[in-house]
């Protein structure tokens with residue numbers, strides 16, 4: 230382990246974001262719920278959509294809807310061009326070296342399952358090990374357990390410290406000559422910890438280990454550069470980056486994608502089909518069987534353009550400030566314990582309130598118009614590690630404000646009063 234694996238936090242750049250102006254781009258943010266102004270702090274579950282995304286999807290269905298890669302008619306050609314253009318936009322967003330490295334999926338979950346069932350199932354053997362961590366979302370645990378059961382491989386997990394950081398000494402011990410795949414989350418949805426992914430990936434690659442990064446939470450909050458990270462695969466979901474549900478991205482390095490077998494068969498993923506057998510199209514088509522989520526991909530393209538227009542550095546700087554403010558204010562409340570106090574964090578504030586079940590915390594806040602998530606966040610091993618059944622989780626996006634944090638704090642005071 231090296232002391233530089235967790236970089237020293239730098240003071241945030243003073244990049245101005247006109248949050249009040251940007252909020253106007255999101256129609257839902259002016260909604261009232263339960264008679265109160267909505268305070269949406271459940272962005273890790275799904276983000277809200279700017280008008281640019283809503284309009285792109287509406288426009289597609291109103292004026293361009295057709296199937297892609299199949300028709301010779303005008304609409305089909307337009308839809309095909311619009312769909313294929315988004316691949317280039319995604320490649321730029323994460324700095325992939327080519328649009329051919331971008332596979333459209335239904336989301337992070339499907340991307341990881343694709344890698345497990347295609348790359349994993351075709352290469353893993355009995356005795357091999359898949360290394361994950363103790364802070365993974367179920368999406369980055371269960372697919373590996375499934376492929377391990379199919380191949381005789383074993384899943385091992387890097388433990389986490391009391392602060393919610395990876396134990397890097399343990400990582401070094403667990404990365405052995407038996408390790409074949411490292412699958413690690415960049416930003417934990419349950420703790421907010423940012424993992425030193427570049428360092429972990431470099432360590433793994435020195436040993437020839439194939440690496441997958443779960444970018445479901447990092448893509449909306451951190452600048453992502455897959456070439457700088459050095460990972461072989463990177464998965465994220467459209468709906469968390471202000472795009473539609475039902476669409477996601479799997480980045481895969483070309484050399485690997487080209488060697489991988491398809492995991493689903495159907496239209497558009499073949500080169501030739503006879504009744505005796507079939508041959509496969511080149512990636513990414515090889516991994517996109519059937520009619521894809523065309524409108525959603527187009528909406529995703531609009532979302533990424535929107536994020537780039539707002540500015541990812543400015544987003545990061547504002548969110549860092551907001552999380553620091555929320556951490557200070559919520560952390561100062563009597564009877565509130567923060568779960569996840571890593572040195573490097575983004576967007577997520579998980580906590581428990583003494584003597585109050587997180588679901589009750591969520592219900593009281595809901596009554597105040599404040600939307601948070603309460604539960605295990607599909608990260609049950611994290612809950613087990615911290616000895617809690619669940620946590621309450623506020624998760625921020627760039628359109629959240631200090632006033633909204635203050636409303637959250639007032640709501641939490643009410644929780645304490647009601648359950649005292």
Ligand code: C6P
Pocket residue numbers: 273274275335336337338339366368369414416417418419443445446466602606607
């Ligand atoms: N986490 C949350 O509330 P999908 O469902 O495929 O879009 O994303 C799965 C996923 C994978 N990895 C991480 C780190 C995630 O946070 C998620 C989704 C949501 O925390 C819904 S459970």
